[in-house]
Amino acid sequence: MTPTLHDVARLAGVSIKTVSNVINHHPNVRPATRERVELAIAELGYTPNLTARNLRSGRTGAFALAVPDLGLSYFAELAATIIQEAESRGVGVLVEQTGGDREREIELLRSPRRGLTDGLIFSPLGMGQEDVAHLDVSYPLVLLGERIFDGPSDHVTMQNVEAARAATEYLLEQGRRRIAVVGAHAGEVIGSAGLRLAGYRAALDAAGIDYDDDLVGYTTMWHRANGAETMRELLDRGVAFDAVFGLNDTLALGAMRALQESGLRVPDDVWVVGFDDLDEAQYSIPSLATIDPGQDWIARTAVETLLARIEVPGEQGPARRLLADFRLVRRESAPGDAPRD
Missing domain, CATH: 1.10.260.40 (lambda repressor-like DNA-binding domains)
Known part of the structure; x- marks a missing residue:
């Protein structure tokens, strides 16, 4: 029996x-x-009756995770860590992709499917600050990313401006003076690209170096192909630079490929720094120096925060903004004076 x-x-x-x-x-x-x-x-082989338990508690035992694109390494790694954190607490995760489309993101927030889960961890890309009212939902919600701030839900995010400034300052401290940027979004202020470009500019200002828009490579998506294409455009325009700051690792890896194809050597001719500390960054040739923005902490904190809201709804106090620490990871593409990680 x-x-x-x-x-x-x-x-x-x-x-x-x-x-x-x-x-x-x-x-x-x-x-x-x-x-x-x-x-x-363990001896009896007992398995809890989750269906009965969930009926009694009014919970499903699962939450949803919505990200723009699992084809982007950052979101794939983030999703994997969130799922692992949730499973360690006996909770399932339903993963959805929005494609970064604003209408799909808004529809997801009010979809009847939300009734199949106890809450949502949500990373919007198409929505912006003007859409903050859509986050006022009736279920526990934790926001990720840099598209919307000061909303009605808990927000777990990274220090984009400060981390990008640290990456740029590192290059400046090592004698680099013409630092190209790969991955800027034209006209963006709020969002990962806009905030990281602001950090880059702040470092230049502090060093007394004029901002030169000729050094900024603009693109739309943040895939390797975009990084390579943007770097080729900079090279074709004859822009002189001695370092590259890729606004994420995939852009930086694509840019590094284009540099090597052009005959430029990394780091002998050009230093390269990325952002995100993806797993693949340590295995590229040369290995990619980057910013670790605290992805593991973000995943763990998002899960813990959401589950706390689910456990005691409405009794956890006002919405909070939780910021991850970051660190510079020195590797072969920008070795510096200190030991490499």
Whole structure:
């Protein structure tokens, strides 16, 4: 016969309530008791009846994650980490792609499918600050990204301006003076491209170096092909530079390919720094120096924050903005004076 909660409690010598607390990861269980219950569960092969538990609690035991494009390495790695964090807490994740389309993102927020999950971690790309009212929803929501600020929901994000400034300052400190940018978005102020370009400009201003728009390569998407194409355009225009700041790693990797095709050597002729610290950055030739914006922290904090809102809805206080720490990762493409990571 299928083992029951009563069977586990009897074998472990505890109450049914204690077994339930262990299964639901309640913190107020003594380690020795938790171990005894877990051993009993393993010995009996007990599996919690999630359907019945969810019916009693009014929860589904899953939340949704919406990102623009899993074809972009950053969002693929972020999604994988969020899923791992959720599964470690016994929660499932329903992943959706929006394509970065504003209308699809707005529709997703009000879709009946939200009733199949307990909350949403949402990274918009098409929506902007003017759409902040759409975030006023009736379910727990955690916002990611840099498109909308000061909304009604918790916002977990990175320090784009400060991190981009640190990357640029590093290149300046190492004697680079003509730093090209790959990946700017024309006219953008709020958004990853706009904020990172602002950090780049702040570093130049602090060093007393004039901003030169000829050094800025504009594009739309942030794929390798866009990085390579933008770099070729800079080279075709005859722009002189001794360093490149790619506004994300995939752009930087594409730019590095175009540099090498042109006969320029990295880092002998041109230094290159990216942003995101993707896994592939450490395996490129040369390995890519980059900014680690705290992606693992962002994923973990987003899950923890959403689950806390789900557990005690409306009782966690006002919406919070949570910022990840960042660090510069020195590698072969911009070696500097310090040991490489």
